[in-house]
Amino acid sequence: MENFSPSDLKAILHSKRANIYYLEYCRIMQKDGRVLYLTESTKENLYFNIPIANTTVILLGNGTSITQAAMRMLAQAGVLVGFSGGGATPLYMGCEIEWMTPQSEYRPTEYLQGWMKFWFDDAKRLTAAKAFQQARISFLQKVWQKDRDLKNEGFDFNSEQIQSALDTFHTRTGAAKKQSELLLTEAQLTKALYKFAANSTNTTNFTRQHQSTDLANDFLNHGNYLAYGLAASCLWVLGIPHGFAVMHGKTRRGALVFDIADLIKDGLVLPWAFICAKENATEQEFRQQILQAFTDHKALDFMFDTVKSIALADELGADENA
Structure with a gap:
């Protein structure tokens, strides 16, 4: 051959x-x-x-x-x-904290250079973090309003519980003055989404525990790591190192992977982890379901589009004002 x-x-x-x-x-x-x-x-x-x-x-x-x-x-x-x-x-x-990345130097430079233009400015980095938060909600809304299977399982974006949680989220995100406030607001929204998912799937006494052995927590862990793989791939292709996070802090070298994975975790990983746990699915069945959901809803495309738009935002703005 x-x-x-x-x-x-x-x-x-x-x-x-x-x-x-x-x-x-x-x-x-x-x-x-x-x-x-x-x-x-x-x-x-x-x-x-x-x-x-x-x-x-x-x-x-x-x-x-x-x-x-x-x-x-x-x-x-x-x-x-x-x-x-x-x-x-x-x-x-993995070499980049999360992954063993191919050692190719022939990757684009404009996205890293664009990222560096704002990253060292605290105010601009906060603006980028807020853009990430808005993007994750936009993705959640798009997925939950489009996916019939999720709707049939009770994941209704327009439900009163979800809209109330999002109203609080948007208000606090807009008013946030630093990343720690954004992280607290994010945690409160995720807690509300866990509660909504547990109620929708009749999951009793759910508590998020990364070391737990119950199916919902196991599937959340599994799905999150698959999302981290997509995020790491996105960053490698665009040539942006994992340490230049906008949400998870400057002391964690892999933190930007977590920022980007968060774009899709609420919309896809969270609901399917609870649904598959309710159905007592096997690990392989859950993996097949979540990977198919990534493909159906173009999760990797969304990551690329979001990161590229934020990386080039200052550059595009300068072009528009010229």
Whole structure:
């Protein structure tokens, strides 16, 4: 089989790529110009192809190994790799705190340069943080008003409970003078959304616990880490380091990944975690559902559009005033 060049492997834009993989108890290798994973059974060994040109992220769970040749091909295709525990959580290791990122220097520079224009100014960074908060609500509204399955499960954006929580959120976000106030407002909204989701799915005595073993918390953790993978991929493609956060503080090197993942977590991960827990879904069923939801609602596209618009906001404003 003829080998692909790196330019061929990058033919599909990252924002349009469809696949995220979580693999466990297998060996990942390069064979005949392709990246495969091998699973071992008592009777036979089975090989499965990974379509790396259409893949954004691979999470390696328990019992996995990967060859140097496979990593070289994944890097050429611009696929991010993370090492995690069972069920994709927690994430153990990656070069950029969160992920092992391909070492390509041929990425755009305008987005990092645009980000730096505002990032060192406290007032402008706060404005960017507020833009992120407004964007996450816009995405939640778009998803919940469009998705029939969510509506059938009781996730009605126009419900009195949701609108009351959002009224408070918008008022406090607009009045916030520093990031800590935004984080407090965000936490209060998320708590209200958890309560709404628990009521909609008849989940009793729910408390958000990252170390919990109940299904809703497990699925929230799992879905959030998949969202982190999309966010890390978005930042890598645009050439923005993970440390330049606008919400989660300047002391956490991976914080911008969390900022960007938050754009889609409330709209997609939160409701489906509760719905799948109510249905007693398996980990694989939840993963398939949430990844399909990411694709259906163009979550990665939304991340790219939001980050690019904020990065170039000052530049665009200058053009308009010229």
